[in-house]
Amino acid sequence: MMQVYLNSTSSMGYELSLAETLFKLGARPPIVRSLCHIGPKTAIRLYKAIHQRSPKQGMLPYDPYWIVRSSVHDLHASIFLGLIHDLSQQQCQSDLSAERFITAYQLYCKIVANNPRPSKLEAGAPQAILLDINRAWQQTGQFKSGDIRLVGCEKCQARHVVLNKIPKPFQQCPICDVWADKTGRRRWTTVKLKPKQKP
Numbered sequence: 554m555m556q557v558y559l560n561s562t563s564s565m566g567y568e569l570s571l572a573e574t575l576f577k578l579g580a581r582p583p584i585v586r587s588l589c590h591i592g593p594k595t596a597i598r599l600y601k602a603i604h605q606r607s608p609k610q611g612m613l614p615y616d617p618y619w620i621v622r623s624s625v626h627d628l629h630a631s632i633f634l635g636l637i638h639d640l641s642q643q644q645c646q647s648d649l650s651a652e653r654f655i656t657a658y659q660l661y662c663k664i665v666a667n668n669p670r671p672s673k674l675e676a677g678a679p680q681a682i683l684l685d686i687n688r689a690w691q692q693t694g695q696f697k698s699g700d701i702r703l704v705g706c707e708k709c710q711a712r713h714v715v716l717n718k719i720p721k722p723f724q725q726c727p728i729c730d731v732w733a734d735k736t737g738r739r740r741w742t743t744v745k746l747k748p749k750q751k752p
């Protein structure tokens with residue numbers, strides 16, 4: 554029965570196929586519903602048909618400081634939000650469409666999976682995907698509200714994201730303002746300045 558809906562050329566069929574793509578990329582029902590015009594029951598039914606289980610309950614991932622927790626996080630968010638920015642410039646639309654969100658996220662996944670020299674953090678994640686689609690959605694909201702901003706580094710010219718609400722010295726470039734510790738973990742330059750650092 555679901556198959557009949559998905560093959561339909563009606564707009565409901567189109568919404569369902571977008572929802573299906575989002576679910577397959579790992580999106581949770583509340584996020585899919587915010588991007589597609591489908592009801593709560595339909596969302597749950599579709600989720601169960603795709604994953605053969607009920608969706609996870611509880612809060613969606615929300616960490617407004619995720620991008621500053623690691624320079625590698627910042628790099629990943631910079632790739633994804635850079636794509637969101639470029640696609641919205643291209644289409645002259647500021648509101649987020651499901652299509653644009655899907656395109657940006659799929660491109661982000663392709664880019665990070667093809668990194669020939671993954672960092673330790675990336676090597677530990679399937680296909681090196683550190684930015685979960687649900688978090689990507691949350692960050693898109695932070696980006697739209699101006700909480701996260703894209704800036705160009707004066708040293709390397711790379712475009713990267715920064716958090717507006719943290720002090721300037723902590724708005725660092727994920728390429729230039731990092732150093733690797735003994736274990737190979739990349740750390741922000743500011744981390745070194747902390748007097749008490751855990752081994």
Ligand SMILES: [Zn+2]
Nearest residue numbers: 706709726729
């Ligand atoms: Zn730089």
